[in-house]
Amino acid sequence: MKNAAIELNNVSRKFVSPQGKVTLALRDFSLTVNEGDFCAIVGPTGCGKSTTLGMITGLNPPSSGSVKVFGKPVTGIDPNIGFVFQADAVFPWKSVLDNVAMGPVFRGKDLKLAREMAAEWVRRVGLAGFEHHYPHQLSGGMRKRVALAQTFINEPKILLMDEPFSALDVQTRALMQEELLGLWSEKKASVVFVTHDIDEAIALADRVIVLSKGPGSVKSSHEIPLARPRHVSEARYSDEFVHLSKKIWTDLKDEVQI
Numbered sequence: 318m319k320n321a322a323i324e325l326n327n328v329s330r331k332f333v334s335p336q337g338k339v340t341l342a343l344r345d346f347s348l349t350v351n352e353g354d355f356c357a358i359v360g361p362t363g364c365g366k367s368t369t370l371g372m373i374t375g376l377n378p379p380s381s382g383s384v385k386v387f388g389k390p391v392t393g394i395d396p397n398i399g400f401v402f403q404a405d406a407v408f409p410w411k412s413v414l415d416n417v418a419m420g421p422v423f424r425g426k427d428l429k430l431a432r433e434m435a436a437e438w439v440r441r442v443g444l445a446g447f448e449h450h451y452p453h454q455l456s457g458g459m460r461k462r463v464a465l466a467q468t469f470i471n472e473p474k475i476l477l478m479d480e481p482f483s484a485l486d487v488q489t490r491a492l493m494q495e496e497l498l499g500l501w502s503e504k505k506a507s508v509v510f511v512t513h514d515i516d517e518a519i520a521l522a523d524r525v526i527v528l529s530k531g532p533g534s535v536k537s538s539h540e541i542p543l544a545r546p547r548h549v550s551e552a553r554y555s556d557e558f559v560h561l562s563k564k565i566w567t568d569l570k571d572e573v574q575i
């Protein structure tokens with residue numbers, strides 16, 4: 318049996334604004350993600366998806382309940398955790414190579430070795446030849462590739478992704494999903510992937526969690542038995558995929574209707 322990588326037990330998270338307005342973002346929220354599992358979260362806007370990721374990182378502690386990573390309570394930022402967000406986290410004044418080398422440099426590697434490692438990752442994400450370009454010289458999809466290289470170079474054991482591909486056009490998005498699965502399959506980090514797109518969730522994940530409208534809690538959990546390695550662009554036309562998509566939408570639509 319696999320060990321738990323992430324455990325949230327009966328977590329609630331309350332925010333109080335400077336004016337004293339209280340928002341309950343999550344209520345009695347429990348979720349376990351096992352080592353090497355790819356878990357996607359879908360839910361209506363404002364149901365607490367980003368708040369959940371923030372609690373796993375340690376940046377946003379729960380108001381009650383417990384959050385554990387590899388069996389230990391989360392007390393601060395853990396170097397085993399990597400993130401990819403919707404916005405690009407690239408330094409505009411650094412080249413592609415140096416952007417990718419930043420992680421190893423921050424972790425104490427000397428610049429020469431960090432650049433060698435970065436060159437290998439730049440190649441792996443399909444950006445060979447663009448090492449000395451700057452972010453403004455790249456397309457949105459290429460910047461996302463830089464973001465993946467920046468994250469995977471640190472070999473995170475846990476990967477948190479908050480709508481990472483939502484700003485991309487449909488074709489680039491499908492390519493990036495394929496790229497992500499290829500990179501993930503090599504080391505099998507435990508992934509929590511937040512998205513508004515049910516088909517993206519099914520294409521990528523082993524399990525899709527549907528959250529109820531805010532204050533969010535787990536409404537349902539769906540195992541995704543599609544075979545791996547998975548080819549995203551082909552998998553989505555199978556009967557099984559369409560069936561899963563309808564089933565999850567049936568659950569989600571009650572939560573998104575106003």
Ligand SMILES: Nc1ncnc2c1ncn2[C@@H]1O[C@H](COP(=O)(O)OP(=O)(O)OP(=O)(O)O)[C@@H](O)[C@H]1O
Nearest residue numbers: 332333340342361362363364365366367368369531
């Ligand atoms: N720092 C904060 N201060 C006050 N309220 C907050 C704060 N962060 C989040 N919230 C509130 O908590 C609730 C959940 O927010 P969160 O960003 O986690 O939702 P989400 O599901 O990620 O939304 P979306 O799908 O729109 O990105 C919302 O009502 C939001 O307004």
